[in-house]
Amino acid sequence: MGGGGQRRRWEYWWVAVRFSLLLCFGEQVSAQIRYSIPEEVKEGSVVGNVAKDLGLDVSTLVERRFRIVSGSKDALFHVNQNNGVLYVHKKIDREELCDGNIACLINLKMVVENPLEIHYVGVEITDVNDHSPIFPGNEQYLEIAEHTMLGTRFQIQAAWDPDIALNSVRLYKLSQNDHFEIEIRDDEDKIPFLVLKKALDRELKTKHRLLVTAVDGGRPPRSGTVNVTINVLDSNDNRPVCSQDTYSVRLQENAALGTVVVRVNATDLDEGSNGELEYTLGRNLKRKVYDIFELDSLTGEIKVKGEVDFEDTEVYKLDVQASDKGQPPLTVECRAIIKIIDVNDNQPEVEVTSLSNVVSEDSKPGTVISLISVTDKDSGINGKVLCSISNNVPFELKPSYEDNMYSLVTKQRLDRELVSGYDITITATDCGQPPLSTFKTLSIQISDVNDNSPEFSQNPLQLYLVENNAPGASIFSVSATDEDLHENAAISYHIVRGEGTQNDMASFLNINADNGDIAALKSFNFETLKTFQFQVVATDSGTPSLSRNVTINVFILDQNDNAPVILYPVSANGSAEGVEEIPRNVNAGHLVTKVRAYDADIGYNGWLLFSLQEVTDHSLFALDRYTGQIRTLRSFTETDEAEHKLVILVKDNGNVSLSATATVIINVVEPKEAFAASDVKSSVKDEEENSVTFYLIITLGSVSTLFLISIIVLIVMQCSKPTDYSSKYLQDANNDGTLCHSIQYRSGDNRYMLVGPRMSIGSTIVPGSNGNTLVLPEHRRRATGEVRTVSKNFNI
Numbered sequence: 001m002g003g004g005g006q007r008r009r010w011e012y013w014w015v016a017v018r019f020s021l022l023l024c025f026g027e028q029v030s031a032q033i034r035y036s037i038p039e040e041v042k043e044g045s046v047v048g049n050v051a052k053d054l055g056l057d058v059s060t061l062v063e064r065r066f067r068i069v070s071g072s073k074d075a076l077f078h079v080n081q082n083n084g085v086l087y088v089h090k091k092i093d094r095e096e097l098c099d100g101n102i103a104c105l106i107n108l109k110m111v112v113e114n115p116l117e118i119h120y121v122g123v124e125i126t127d128v129n130d131h132s133p134i135f136p137g138n139e140q141y142l143e144i145a146e147h148t149m150l151g152t153r154f155q156i157q158a159a160w161d162p163d164i165a166l167n168s169v170r171l172y173k174l175s176q177n178d179h180f181e182i183e184i185r186d187d188e189d190k191i192p193f194l195v196l197k198k199a200l201d202r203e204l205k206t207k208h209r210l211l212v213t214a215v216d217g218g219r220p221p222r223s224g225t226v227n228v229t230i231n232v233l234d235s236n237d238n239r240p241v242c243s244q245d246t247y248s249v250r251l252q253e254n255a256a257l258g259t260v261v262v263r264v265n266a267t268d269l270d271e272g273s274n275g276e277l278e279y280t281l282g283r284n285l286k287r288k289v290y291d292i293f294e295l296d297s298l299t300g301e302i303k304v305k306g307e308v309d310f311e312d313t314e315v316y317k318l319d320v321q322a323s324d325k326g327q328p329p330l331t332v333e334c335r336a337i338i339k340i341i342d343v344n345d346n347q348p349e350v351e352v353t354s355l356s357n358v359v360s361e362d363s364k365p366g367t368v369i370s371l372i373s374v375t376d377k378d379s380g381i382n383g384k385v386l387c388s389i390s391n392n393v394p395f396e397l398k399p400s401y402e403d404n405m406y407s408l409v410t411k412q413r414l415d416r417e418l419v420s421g422y423d424i425t426i427t428a429t430d431c432g433q434p435p436l437s438t439f440k441t442l443s444i445q446i447s448d449v450n451d452n453s454p455e456f457s458q459n460p461l462q463l464y465l466v467e468n469n470a471p472g473a474s475i476f477s478v479s480a481t482d483e484d485l486h487e488n489a490a491i492s493y494h495i496v497r498g499e500g501t502q503n504d505m506a507s508f509l510n511i512n513a514d515n516g517d518i519a520a521l522k523s524f525n526f527e528t529l530k531t532f533q534f535q536v537v538a539t540d541s542g543t544p545s546l547s548r549n550v551t552i553n554v555f556i557l558d559q560n561d562n563a564p565v566i567l568y569p570v571s572a573n574g575s576a577e578g579v580e581e582i583p584r585n586v587n588a589g590h591l592v593t594k595v596r597a598y599d600a601d602i603g604y605n606g607w608l609l610f611s612l613q614e615v616t617d618h619s620l621f622a623l624d625r626y627t628g629q630i631r632t633l634r635s636f637t638e639t640d641e642a643e644h645k646l647v648i649l650v651k652d653n654g655n656v657s658l659s660a661t662a663t664v665i666i667n668v669v670e671p672k673e674a675f676a677a678s679d680v681k682s683s684v685k686d687e688e689e690n691s692v693t694f695y696l697i698i699t700l701g702s703v704s705t706l707f708l709i710s711i712i713v714l715i716v717m718q719c720s721k722p723t724d725y726s727s728k729y730l731q732d733a734n735n736d737g738t739l740c741h742s743i744q745y746r747s748g749d750n751r752y753m754l755v756g757p758r759m760s761i762g763s764t765i766v767p768g769s770n771g772n773t774l775v776l777p778e779h780r781r782r783a784t785g786e787v788r789t790v791s792k793n794f795n796i
Contacts, residue, residue, distance in 0.1 A: 032107075032120035035086070038128050039094035044087055047077065047123060051084020054119055056112065058084050064112040069353060077108060077123065086121065094125045095162035102164055111353070116368055129167040129218025133159035135226035136283075140212075142194070142228065145328040146202040147235035153183065153193040155333065157283050159214030159224050166217040175211035180230075182212065191284060194228070202232040236326025238270040240277055242334035252341045253310040261293065262336050264300040266322030274326030282319025282333065289316060293338075302336055310342040311377040344382040344432025349375045350440040352426070357442075361416040362449045365409075369395065370442060372406040374428045382432035390425040395444075397426075408442070416446040417483045450488040450542025454480035460533075460551035467526040467559050478516040478550060480538035488542035496535040496549070505554075506534040518552075526558040527600045530710065533717065553717075560605035560654025566662045567695075568596040576662040583671045584636045592621065595628035595662050597650045598699075604653040613661060614647035621646060621666070630664065642668045 035048045051058050051066065061081045068079055076097075078089040086108075098104035104125040111118055136157045144154065161168045172192040174182040179198045185191040192212065200208075208230040215223045243265045251261050268275040279300045281290070293316070294305040302318065316338040323331040353371040376383040387406050389397055396411040408424070422444045429437040456478065463476045482489040492513045497506045508522045516536070532554050539547040569578020580593045599606040610628040615621060620640065622633050630646065644666040651659035 032122055034105075034122040034124060036124040036126055037088070037092075038126045039092050039097075040128055040130060041088055041092065043089065043091055047086040047088065049084055050079060050086045050110065050119075050121055056084060058082075061112070064114050066112045067110070068108050069111045070109045070351070076106065079110065086123075092125055094127055095131065097125065116371070118371065127164050127167050129163055129216060129220075129222060131162045131167075132222035133161040133169045133214035133216055133224035135159045135212075135214065135224060138227060140226055140228045141231065143231045143233050143328045144196070144200060145233045145235045145237070145326075145330070146200045147237050148196055148200060150196055150199060152196045154196075155283075156192050156194060156212065156228060157226075158189065158191050159226070161214075161216050161222075163216065163218070168216055169214050170217035170221075171215050173213040173215065175213075177208065177210060179208060180210060189284065194230075200232045206232050208232070233328030236270065236274045236324065236328055236330055238268055238274065238324075238326075239330035240266045240268040240322045240324055240332040242266045242322060242332050245334050247334065247336040248339070249336070250339045250341055251304075251308060253308045253343050254345055255304050255308050257304055257306075259304040261302045261304060261338055264295075264302065264320045264322070264334060264336060266300065266332055266334070268322075268324045268330070270324060270326060270330075274324050274330075276325045277322050278325065280321050280323065282321060285318060288313070289318060292316070293318065295320065302338075308340060310340045310379070311346065313340065315339050342379045342382055344378055344430060344434070344436060346377040346382075347436045348385045348428035348430050348438045349377075350387075350426055350428050350438055351375070352440060352442055354442070358445045358447050359410070359414065360447045360449060361414040362451070363410050363414060365411055365413065367410045368407050369410065369444065370408040372397065372408060372426060374404040374406070376430050378430065378432060382430060384431040385428050386431065388427050388429075390427075393422050393424055395422070395424055414446050416448050416485075417452060419446065421445045448485040448488055450484055450540060450544070450546060452483040452488075453546040454482045454491050454538035454540055454548045456480050456538065456548065456550040459549075460553055463552055463554045464557055465520075465524065465554055466557045467524050468561055469520055469523055471521055471523050472519055474517045475520050476518045476552065478511075478518065478536050478538075478552070480516070480548060480550075482540050484540065484542065488540055490541040491538050492541070494537050494539070496537060505529075505532040509534060511536060524556050526556045526602075527562065529556055531555050531713070558602050558605055560601055560652060560656060560658060562600035562605075563658035564597045564599045564608055564650045564652055564660045566595070566597050566650065566660050568594070569662060569664060576660065577665070578663070579665045579667065581667045581669050582632075584668050585671055586632060586635070588632055588634045590632045592630040592632060592666060593664060594630070595623075595648050595650065595664070597628065597660065597662075599652050601652060601654070607653040608650055609653065611649045611651075612646060613649040614645070616641065616644040616646070620644065623648060630666075636668055640668065644668070 033048075033050065033053050037045070037047055050056075051061055056066070061084055066079060066081050066084065068077065076088065076090050076092055077086055079086050094104050097106075104127075106123045106125065108121040108123065109118060110121055140156055142154055142156070144152075159169050159172075169190050172182050172184060174180060174194070179196060179200060180194045181197050183193045183195050185193065192214075194210075210228040210230065211225055212228050213223050213225045215221050247262050247264060249262045251259075255261075264279060266277055266279070268277055277300075279295055279297050281295050292304070292306040292308060294303050295301070295318075296303065300320070300322070302320075318336040318338065319333060320336055321331050321333050323329045351373040353373070354369070356369075359367070359369060372387065374385045374387055376385050385404055387397055387404075389395060389408070394410060394412045394414060395408055398407040398409050400406060408426075424442045424444060426440045426442060427437055428440075429435050461476075461478065465475055469475060478493065480491050480493075482491055493511050493516045494513060495506050495509055495511050495518075508520060509518055510521055511518050516538075518536070533551055534554070535549050535551050537547050537549050539545050566576035569576060571577045578593070582590065582592055595610060597608050597610075599608055608628075610623055610625050612618075612621075612623050617640070620633055620636070621644065622631050623629070623646075624631070628648070628650070630648075646664045646666065648662045648664065649659055650662065651657045
């Protein structure tokens with residue numbers, strides 16, 4: 001327990017010293033923060049407070065998603081977002097991680113967002129003496145001729161220690177003996193040699209057993225041993241000699257199999273089998289050397305056996321031994337150093353760190369979308385990479401201060417309604433010959449913002465509504481569209497109220513906010529209201545919301561819902577009865593009286609026809625069906641009765657006609673009585689006619705007032721906005737004293753007119769129009785639509 005605690009205290013002391021040195025000389029070493037920890041430390045051991053050393057606010061680390069994004073193999077390190085401390089997540093074996101490299105440095109890329117920052121942290125893993133030197137086997141055998149010259153060196157297989165630097169093999173010890181001592185070749189490989197210091201005598205001793213101990217430089221040191229058995233052979237007194245101690249050659253990577261790299265040449269002055277040489281590779285080469293190169297044992301040629309990769313190893317050092325076939329054989333050793341020349345055989349690699357693959361369409365130019373990192377395993381010009389993106393996209397690459405780092409940013413405004421997503425192809429091309437390229441596609445989706453108002457298909461809208469509609473029933477439906485998505489395109493509707501709209505009719509309308517269905521809360525009467533307009537507002541659900549208005553012009557269409565009213569004759573008690581007296585000597589065609597009637601409807605619904613429903617003598621009187629005039633058909637005779645009763649039926653021309661009746665009593669008197677009665681009757685009739693005239697004046701005044709109001713409203717509507725309709729009034733006077741007014745509507749390419757009793761020649765009735773609608777001939781159409789207002793029909 002004491003030794004372990006002392007060792008941990010030493011490790012922590014060493015971390016502190018290294019970290020202090022890094023802080024003192026950090027600006028000279030690198031532009032990044034570096035820490036140093038020993039291997040084999042416990043999980044959870046603190047490496048350093050990265051947030052504090054980077055000057056980051058610890059309270060914002062969680063919100064800014066402080067994290068490690070690359071560089072930590074197998075998640076060896078984690079960072080605590082609550083305090084910014086970097087700690088060991090998994091036990092670290094330096095020898096496994098760095099495979100014997102002198103420097104074992106792990107580069108961590110750490111990211112914080114809002115705004116985006118990338119920091120590079122280097123963690124150096126220092127070695128601890130946790131391995132003992134190990135020889136390839138427990139026994140090694142050497143054969144040495146008895147006449148071997150003093151000072152001759154014999155290489156033995158070196159011990160291997162995974163640790164590095166001070167903790168690797170530092171020295172070799174040899175057990176006590178009279179003939180040999182041990183030396184170490186003073187280079188990085190620390191190859192041990194047995195040196196003959198006293199001549200051998202096979203006749204005295206045929207075998208020598210030695211114990212070689214390898215000791216590392218750790219505190220405390222570790223060691224390993226091997227037994228070396230030396231067989232003493234009979235004399236072969238000339239050793240082979242190499243033409244060069246070191247052969248240096250250059251070899252291009254990816255060289256073809258069988259390519260001769262170099263030929264090692266050695267000579268031996270002996271003759272026969274003692275002068276025949278055999279070449280072998282040294283015993284202390286790395287295994288990959290045997291996989292890549294092979295040595296011809298007879299010619300000394302070194303040939304390519306496997307794939308030569310510059311990115312794997314740049315320099316190979318091969319120890320070649322030339323041995324004769326004497327007994328015992330003599331050996332010479334030389335070295336071949338093979339330097340690999342890089343060729344452009346690696347494509348660039350593209351790493352994309354995306355903040356998000358969804359970008360808001362209102363993002364400003366220059367907004368960072370992703371970070372692009374490009375690497376190439378080749379070196380020199382072959383490893384220099386140029387980056388570009390596809391054309392015709394609103395994005396661009398911005399180079400970073402660090403080589404082969406780019407930011408993908410927006411270069412112009414985005415519009416989701418035009419393009420909802422982009423597939424951006426990133427092309428990385430190196431500068432080798434021929435150049436190699438890598439392509440990577442990044443998909444970016446554009447998110448919606450509420451930048452489009454609802455739209456109606458047309459504005460204004462026309463609604464033709466038949467009067468006497470059912471209260472609460474739907475009369476119309478409006479619909480708007482919005483090019484945005486989701487809640488930004490969810491539309492609700494409402495009617496504009498309380499803004500002084502015509503007759504304030506909007507208060508009698510209700511609209512379904514979800515689907516735009518409009519219902520009337522009351523039944524409209526054509527005779528009191530012919531046209532009005534209101535506005536509907538379509539509003540989306542975005543934030544802030546956008547809206548659009550549409551004006552709806554409503555035209556009330558007439559129904560035959562008013563029966564004719566008898567204006568004359570009218571008795572004192574209000575019934576439609578009257579008495580007329582005529583002289584017996586009148587001629588045929590004499591005007592007896594005229595039945596006057598009125599219908600509040602228009603067009604065919606207000607076109608009145610008169611007929612005799614009941615008459616005493618059909619041969620005496622005739623009734624004009626259009627004017628209501630009663631005339632005599634012939635002269636009276638002595639046999640004709642003195643009193644005649646006529647019942648007149650007045651009915652309109654609606655689909656379901658409505659009617660009224662009037663009774664006229666005609667008294668035939670002698671001429672003298674007629675004149676006297678005429679004087680008396682004229683005074684009575686004057687009073688009645690004055691009363692009738694008074695009612696007619698009131699009626700005509702009301703009609704004229706409605707007429708003027710309609711003109712004013714239509715003029716205001718015409719001036720306020722351009723519409724597809726205009727209004728003109730027509731009034732024709734019939735020679736029979738009946739006023740005829742008509743109303744015209746224009747819908748699309750057709751123009752309709754509702755008319756009174758006298759219709760223009762050449763007009764045609766539109767089927768399904770209740771007999772009240774005419775289509776005007778083409779030669780009477782104008783460039784703009786017309787709306788003509790209807791007044792009432794009178795028969796005077």
